[in-house]
Amino acid sequence: MSQSLPASASDVFYVFYAGGLQDLESYLRFKVDPAQADQAIEELIAENNRTFHRSLSYPRSSLPPPQPAAPHRDGSDRFKPIAWWQPQTIKNGYFREEQQSYSLRIWYDADNSLICVYQND
Helix, strand or coil, rough: CCCCCCCCEEEEEEEEEEEEECCEEEEEEEECHHHHHHHHHHHHHHHHHHHHCCCCCCEEEECCCCCCCCCCCCCCCCCCCCCCCCHHHHCCEEECCCCCCEEEEEEEEEEEEEEEEEEEE
């Protein structure tokens, strides 16, 4: 994920892991002004589409979304539990994703104006 964040972004948390030729995982969470949330998500999608030279639409769906990826520990302690990564607790908001390699899974928490973004290969 190489996207820029909106000016109102705060409480930014980010974990990125890449290894080998195709092993990639990233977790991003940030708070945003509620009036900028939809635009921030559209910009994340547009940047991902530009980067990978495609035009995925990322349909919007209601919550509850699919169970989010859970950061894990492997033999090298690649990820330790990440307390701030909890999109499964979102009650009000929406979810957007595409089923393509390197596409994004995006949760929006309307109660807290949090955007959570997961990307993997």
